[in-house]
Amino acid sequence: MSNPLEELRGECRRLLEGGLRSLSISEPLELVFSKPPSLEMGEVSTSICFRLASKLHRSPRELASELASALDASSSQLVESVEAVGGYINFHADIGEFSRLTLETVLKLDEEYGFLKAERPERVMVEHTSANPNGPIHIGNARNSILGDALARMLKRRGHRVVIHFYVDDMGRQVAMATYGWRLLGRPEPKGPPDLWVGTIYASVNVIKEVKRLKRELEEAKTLKAYARVSEINAQLSHYAAAAQELRERDPQLFDRLLEALEDEEDPDGAISRLNAEYERGEPEAKRDVRRLVEYCLKGFKEALGEIGIHFDSWDYESDLVWSGAVDEVINRLRRTPYTRFEDGALVLDCEAVARDLKLKERWGINPRYEIPELVLVRADGTTLYTTRDIAYSLWKFERVDRVINVIGYEQSTAQLQLRIALAALGHVDIADRQRHYAYKFVTLPGLKMSGRLGRYVTLREVVEKAVELAYREVDARSPGLPEGEKRRIAEMVGHGAVKYALLSVDPMKTVVFDWDRVLDFERNSAPFIQYSHARACSILRKAEDRPEPDYGLLRDVKERELIYLIASFPDVFQEAVEALSPQAIASYANQLADKFNSFYASHPVLKAEPEGLAGARLMLVDAVRIVLRNALSVLGIEAPERM
RNA sequence: GGGCCCGUAGCCGAGUGGAUAAGGCGCCGGCCUUCGGAGCCGGAGAGCGGGGGUUCAAAUCCCCCCGGGCCCGCCA
Numbered sequence: 001m002s003n004p005l006e007e008l009r010g011e012c013r014r015l016l017e018g019g020l021r022s023l024s025i026s027e028p029l030e031l032v033f034s035k036p037p038s039l040e041m042g043e044v045s046t047s048i049c050f051r052l053a054s055k056l057h058r059s060p061r062e063l064a065s066e067l068a069s070a071l072d073a074s075s076s077q078l079v080e081s082v083e084a085v086g087g088y089i090n091f092h093a094d095i096g097e098f099s100r101l102t103l104e105t106v107l108k109l110d111e112e113y114g115f116l117k118a119e120r121p122e123r124v125m126v127e128h129t130s131a132n133p134n135g136p137i138h139i140g141n142a143r144n145s146i147l148g149d150a151l152a153r154m155l156k157r158r159g160h161r162v163v164i165h166f167y168v169d170d171m172g173r174q175v176a177m178a179t180y181g182w183r184l185l186g187r188p189e190p191k192g193p194p195d196l197w198v199g200t201i202y203a204s205v206n207v208i209k210e211v212k213r214l215k216r217e218l219e220e221a222k223t224l225k226a227y228a229r230v231s232e233i234n235a236q237l238s239h240y241a242a243a244a245q246e247l248r249e250r251d252p253q254l255f256d257r258l259l260e261a262l263e264d265e266e267d268p269d270g271a272i273s274r275l276n277a278e279y280e281r282g283e284p285e286a287k288r289d290v291r292r293l294v295e296y297c298l299k300g301f302k303e304a305l306g307e308i309g310i311h312f313d314s315w316d317y318e319s320d321l322v323w324s325g326a327v328d329e330v331i332n333r334l335r336r337t338p339y340t341r342f343e344d345g346a347l348v349l350d351c352e353a354v355a356r357d358l359k360l361k362e363r364w365g366i367n368p369r370y371e372i373p374e375l376v377l378v379r380a381d382g383t384t385l386y387t388t389r390d391i392a393y394s395l396w397k398f399e400r401v402d403r404v405i406n407v408i409g410y411e412q413s414t415a416q417l418q419l420r421i422a423l424a425a426l427g428h429v430d431i432a433d434r435q436r437h438y439a440y441k442f443v444t445l446p447g448l449k450m451s452g453r454l455g456r457y458v459t460l461r462e463v464v465e466k467a468v469e470l471a472y473r474e475v476d477a478r479s480p481g482l483p484e485g486e487k488r489r490i491a492e493m494v495g496h497g498a499v500k501y502a503l504l505s506v507d508p509m510k511t512v513v514f515d516w517d518r519v520l521d522f523e524r525n526s527a528p529f530i531q532y533s534h535a536r537a538c539s540i541l542r543k544a545e546d547r548p549e550p551d552y553g554l555l556r557d558v559k560e561r562e563l564i565y566l567i568a569s570f571p572d573v574f575q576e577a578v579e580a581l582s583p584q585a586i587a588s589y590a591n592q593l594a595d596k597f598n599s600f601y602a603s604h605p606v607l608k609a610e611p612e613g614l615a616g617a618r619l620m621l622v623d624a625v626r627i628v629l630r631n632a633l634s635v636l637g638i639e640a641p642e643r644m
Numbered sequence: 645g646g647g648c649c650c651g652u653a654g655c656c657g658a659g660u661g662g663a664u665a666a667g668g669c670g671c672c673g674g675c676c677u678u679c680g681g682a683g684c685c686g687g688a689g690a691g692c693g694g695g696g697g698u699u700c701a702a703a704u705c706c707c708c709c710c711g712g713g714c715c716c717g718c719c720a
Contacts, residue, residue, distance in 0.1 A: 037663055047662055050700060060700070087700085088663065132720070172720055346718050370647045371716090379718040386720050413648065414715050441649075441713080474682065494682090506657070509649060511713065517669085518656075522682050525657090525668045532682050540679050588658060591667075602675090602684040622679090644682080 002109055003116060003571040004102040005043075009033050011078045012044050012091045019070040027055050039561050042083070042090035043098065049087050060087035095561065096553030099617070102568040103552070106624040114570040114631050117159035124160045125397050126152040128407035129305070129312075130167040133297035134178040135199030137304045138457035139514055140443040140450050145460075146503045147440055148407040149310045150583035150636045155405075157635050158578045163401065166301075166312045167393065170294045170319050172386065174452075176276035178202035179293045180268070184261040185254065187289070193461060195300025198293060200251050203455025204258045207244045209268055214240065243454040250455070280383055282323045290319075304460050308496045309637055316396075318389050326392040327384055330426070331377055334391075339425050345380030351418050354425040363429075364420075375418040387415050391422045394435060403434045405581070410439040410509065438581060440508035446515065460499075463519055468495030470520055471528070475644055482643070490641045497527030497638040504636055505587040525591055527638050530629060533594035533601075537626035538642040540606050541619070550620050551613025559600040560621060566593050567624050570632065583636055590632040597625045 001007050013031050020026070029051060036045040049067060053060040064084035071082045071089075078101065080094040106113045128148020131141040148164070156162045169175075181201040182188070190197040214237045221229040248255040262268060278286035298315065305311070321327055331347065334340050339350045351372040355361050361368055377388045397404050408416060416439075420432040444450065450457040472491035479487070502519045506512055522528035555564065570589070577585040606622055609615040630640040 034662075041663085045663085047701090050662080054700070086663065169720070174720075344718080348718090367647065372647095373716055376718050381718080383718085385718070409714095410649070411714055412720080415720085439649085444713095478680080478682080507650090510657090511650080513656095515656085521669085523668080524682085526682085528682055529668095532680085536680055536683085543679060584658085588667085592658095595667075598683060599685090601679080605678055607679050643680085 002105060002113070004098070004105050004568040005565075005572055007101060008078050008091075008093055008098060008568070009044055011076045012046070015071045015073065015076060015079060015082065015091075016046065016048075016067075016089070018072065018075075019067050022070045023067060025052065025056070025067075027052060036088070036090050039558060039565060041085060042092040043565060044091040044093075045088050047088055049084075049089065053087075063087075064089050095556055096551075098568070099552040099555045099560075099564050099621075100550075102564050103550075103617075103620040103624045106567060106627050107620065110627055111631065113627055114574045115157040115159075115635070116571050116575050121159045121161060122403050123401040124155050124162050124403045124405065125165055125401040126155065126162060126405045126407065127165045127167055127397075128152070129301070129310075130169060130408070131301065132169050132172060132174055132452070133195075133198070133294045133301075134172075134174045134202045135297075135452045135455070136193065136196040136457065137301055137460045138450055138452075139460060139463055140457070142460040142463070142499075143440060143443050143503045143508075143512065144407050144409070145305055145310050146308075146500050146637070147438070147508060147583060150500075150504055150586075151405060151407065151438065151581055153635050153637055154574075154578045154581075154583065154586070157574070163313045164311070165397075166315045168294065168298065168315055168317045168319075169386070170290060170317055171276075171280060171322065171389065173272065173276050174202060175290060175294060176272050176279060177205055179290045180272045180275055181205035181258055182293050183289060184265075185257055187292075190296050190300075191251075191254075193300050193303070193459075194296040195298075195304065196459060196461070197251075198297045198300070199452065199455060199457075200247060200254060201258070203243070203453060204247050204255050205262070205268070206453050207240055207247060207455070208259055208262050210240050211237065211244060212262065240454075243456060247455050277383065279319065280322060282319075304464075308460075308464060308500065309639075316393070318393070321389055321392050321396065322384065326396065327389050330392045330395065331384070331388065333426055334377060334422065337425050340377065346376050347378040349375040349377055349418075349422060349425065351375055351421045354421050358424050358429060360421060360424055360429075360432075363433075366417075372417065372421065373414065375422065377422075387419055387422075390415075390419050391426075394419065394423055394431065395426075395428070398428075398431045398434075403436075405436045405438050407438045407440070410441050413437065413439060436581075438508075441511040443503075443512045443514050446513055458514055463499055464495060466516070467498050467520055468492055471495040471498070471522070474522065479643060490644045493639040493641045494522070494528050494531060494644060497531055497633070498522060500636065500638055501527035501530075501587060504583045505591075507584060524595070527633070528644075530590050530594040530633060531638075531640055531644060533597050534626060534629040534633070534640040535642060535644045536601060537597065537622050537629070540622050541626065542642075544607060544619055547619055548612040548616035550616035551611075552617050552620075554611075554614040555617050555621065557604065559596070559604060560618075563593075563596050563600055563621060563625060566596055567628050570628050574635070586632055586636055590629060590636075593625065593629060593632070597629075 016031055033044050033046050036042050049060045049064040053063050064087050068082050068084035068089050073079045073082050077097050078094055079091050081092045083090050126148055129145045131137055152162050152164050178198055178201050214233055218233045221233060275286055279290045339354050340347055351374060355372055376385060378384055416437040423432040468491050471494035475487050475490050499519055573589045606618040609618050633640045
């Protein structure tokens with residue numbers, strides 16, 4: 001058995017069934033258990049008497065006390081006593097037996113403790129990050145990466161076969177724009193972090209282009225004496241001028257060269273569109289240049305994400321999908337359905353009709369009043385759109401796995417729904433069902449939004465760098481005697497942990513306003529706080545010269561019992577977190593465990609505990625805390641240093 | 645106009661039907677003769693945006709309203 005709490009609940013269930021039998025109550029009902037508000041009231045409780053009461057026309061209190069006295073706790077080793085409290089039935093565990101069961105299970109399973117395996121393991125694909133390859137990973141994308149990485153780790157620990165994919169969106173106009181800028185610069189090699197460098201080129205081209213356009217429009221408006229228009233354009237101009245200023249400061253040489261080169265360009269937008277079309281057709285020169293630039297950017301992604309331990313199994317290029325003919329095939333198949341038509345030369349999918357015919361709104365719980373917008377599959381000029389290519393990508397994915405989780409921003413909800421509808425239209429309702437849009441909201445900067453087009457973002461690199469630096473200062477101050485390499489290593493674990501925890505500990509559906517203080521918080525309710533607790537536990541264990549035989553029955557104090565209960569809950573927490581895809585539940589659990597441990601630590605000596613049996617039992621407890629903290633952090637992708 | 649998401653103390657934020665609504669920051673007051681003070685103990689501070697409803701039981705479910713965000717592109 002690997003779930004101590006479930007074992008205790010099993011005993012409670014057995015007793016309860018016996019009690020119901022002896023009272024000749026045979027109402028069919030599911031025996032559900034929960035946790036009483038405090039340990040004084042027991043470890044396990046059930047509210048079935050409330051449900052039973054209305055069926056039997058009795059009062060819950062009466063029923064509960066009758067039922068409780070009909071239970072025979074003496075037949076169970078794990079359950080010590082049962083009592084009825086205001087309609088609830090509460091079960092008290094035998095302290096010694098429950099502690100022994102819990103702690104010995106943890107110690108025995110060690111790195112596997114808590115990670116209950118799924119009954120039916122599946123092949124699961126997690127697609128995450130998939131940032132456009134035209135700028136750096138910023139703290140907004142990083143929320144995606146960190147969530148996706150934690151989800152993948154959780155699913156793996158649950159026993160699923162997980163593959164982690166990155167979708168390289170290289171077909172969009174933005175990548176063509178960056179490549180165009182790169183050509184204007186004479187195809188140079190990157191300077192500094194390559195993804196940031198690409199982002200600077202892209203944003204510079206964009207901003208310079210916009211300024212030029214606005215200046216032209218300003219002249220026109222002035223000639224026409226359209227004064228309202230003039231002031232409107234002026235406002236926009238100052239907006240772009242500010243962005244231009246920022247970009248120029250970042251790399252004056254690069255910016256000025258682009259500014260100069262763009263002066264001579266007749267029609268930059270036309271050139272960008274041509275490059276984009278050439279690339280979609282797979283023309284060699286376009287292919288060579290765009291791929292080259294994209295590779296630079298991906299190299300930067302791999303560096304920035306790899307530094308914090310985030311890796312991918314596969315990088316799938318959107319362009320490959322197009323060139324392979326898979327996208328055309330999808331389009332042809334869709335054209336054979338009754339749901340597509342041409343409108344103004346574009347091929348359109350009637351999503352509403354698909355949903356109606358296949359009853360998708362009922363199936364997916366969509367508000368019937370919501371009219372699903374049509375989806376343009378092919379433009380009038382014959383080129384495809386992002387979502388169209390995504391349909392082909394989904395089919396490709398399901399040739400490989402049973403289930404797909406796409407970590408994608410919430411703002412793409414409509415597109416993701418249309419994608420599933422298109423899959424259903426193709427006859428793959430099952431695939432549509434097993435494809436999950438794991439949505440999260442954006443990270444905003446205080447006051448303003450991050451913007452790749454303006455080159456305005458807080459990069460993951462700078463956040464990580466600052467966090468590690470700060471952690472290093474702390475480590476150096478606290479443990480000056482450690483070898484330099486170890487201090488560095490610890491500072492990385494702590495700094496990376498702080499950043500990850502800051503993004504994992506909030507509900508993905510809430511917007512996060514980026515705040516340096518939050519990310520660099522090393523106090524309670526942070527990864528460093530949890531890591532610190534882990535290091536403290538390790539420190540005690542290091543100092544223990546021998547391990548006296550534990551007497552589990554001596555772990556009677558509330559703080560000890562709370563810890564044991566929490567430790568015993570970890571398998572539940574893990575399982576529920578995976579089912580709900582909620583890394584945050586694990587983060588919050590780890591923090592709670594660390595919190596309780598520190599409280600215990602302050603008032604309960606371990607090494608000097610008397611008698612020996614208590615010292616032995618507390619050592620087991622400390623060891624179990626250590627294991628669970630480490631396991632909980634590791635499934636989130638956070639390392640636990642043994643000293644810091 | 646329609647749809648979706650969010651709204652919990654001064655601030656940040658757990659908590660999706662159950663018994664006293666976590667925790668953190670900030671504020672006030674304590675704790676370095678015991679294993680690491682990135683710590684611990686105590687105090688003040690919310691009845692969960694507002695109003696109805698369902699239920700033995702609602703921050704959690706339903707309806708209406710208010711505030712904020714997002715989407716409704718031949719962008720991605």
